[in-house]
Amino acid sequence: MSDEPNTQLLEVRDMYAGYLDFDILRGVNLEVHPGEIVCVIGPNGAGKSTVFRAVYGLISVRKGSVIFDGADITNSTPQDVLRAGIAIVPQLRSVFPQMTVLENLEMGLYLERDRDRIQERIEVVFGLFPRLRDRAKQRIGTMSGGEQRMLEIGRALLLEPKLIMMDEPSAGLAPSITKMIFGHIERLNAEIGLTVLMIEQNARQGLEASHRGYVLELGQNTYEGTGQELIDNPEVRRAFLGGR
Ligand SMILES: Nc1ncnc2c1ncn2[C@@H]1O[C@H](COP(=O)(O)OP(=O)(O)O)[C@@H](O)[C@H]1O
Numbered sequence: 250m251s252d253e254p255n256t257q258l259l260e261v262r263d264m265y266a267g268y269l270d271f272d273i274l275r276g277v278n279l280e281v282h283p284g285e286i287v288c289v290i291g292p293n294g295a296g297k298s299t300v301f302r303a304v305y306g307l308i309s310v311r312k313g314s315v316i317f318d319g320a321d322i323t324n325s326t327p328q329d330v331l332r333a334g335i336a337i338v339p340q341l342r343s344v345f346p347q348m349t350v351l352e353n354l355e356m357g358l359y360l361e362r363d364r365d366r367i368q369e370r371i372e373v374v375f376g377l378f379p380r381l382r383d384r385a386k387q388r389i390g391t392m393s394g395g396e397q398r399m400l401e402i403g404r405a406l407l408l409e410p411k412l413i414m415m416d417e418p419s420a421g422l423a424p425s426i427t428k429m430i431f432g433h434i435e436r437l438n439a440e441i442g443l444t445v446l447m448i449e450q451n452a453r454q455g456l457e458a459s460h461r462g463y464v465l466e467l468g469q470n471t472y473e474g475t476g477q478e479l480i481d482n483p484e485v486r487r488a489f490l491g492g493r
């Protein structure tokens with residue numbers, strides 16, 4: 250935790266949220282500083298995706314607050330959260346398999362009317378992911394899982410977010426492809442200062458790629474520290490990293 254005030258880009262304070270009348274999250278606290286990669290790990294059903302949904306205004310925050318870039322965005326609509334500068338790469342894969350890479354990217358900018366601006370931003374994404382440029386006319390359904398994930402990340406980057414939230418970017422990917430995706434995340438962080446909050450089931454690799462991490466269990470965060478501190482913590486290792 251930082252002692253300095255106002256250095257956070259995102260701050261979730263004492264958040265309570267859930268479904269119907271039931272609170273899944275019961276006092277979640279986390280923060281992300283500009284330029285950081287932060288990883289949230291924890292067992293299935295702990296509420297990790299629920300934190301993202303609550304930040305994004307997809308479910309309501311019943312208690313606590315979400316502060317982003319100095320503004321209180323608690324219970325904003327997803328569109329307002331996006332406008333504030335947060336883009337999300339959801340857990341359920343979100344590309345359109347019948348459409349080409351280029352069409353998917355254009356869909357990502359459906360709110361933008363200025364053709365030149367669309368062109369310019371797609372060029373920036375192609376610059377960051379040359380592989381996507383090579384595949385511009387290819388239908389998504391014929392591409393590998395790793396390429397589809399690149400496209401999802403690229404599409405989120407079109408929106409020039411201050412923060413990108415990724416829910417299990419490595420889900421469903423082979424180990425070597427997972428490594429490649431984390432490599433891209435670290436590269437974007439280093440090259441363009443992209444700030445990332447990600448959820449990972451692949452806890453060890455996720456933490457290795459991150460500056461800091463949190464463990465979420467039963468709707469509360471139980472451990473936090475640098476990626477290395479969490480990897481070295483005996484209890485975290487035993488419970489979540491399959492190690493001793
Ligand atoms: N749409 C929903 N309606 C009711 N309960 C849900 C819904 N989505 C998730 N849950 C419940 O909330 C809990 C946390 O889910 P989730 O945030 O998806 O966990 P995680 O991402 O950590 O695996 C689980 O018990 C799950 O069954």
Ligand SMILES: [Mg+2]
Nearest residue numbers: 297298299340
């Ligand atoms: Mg989840």
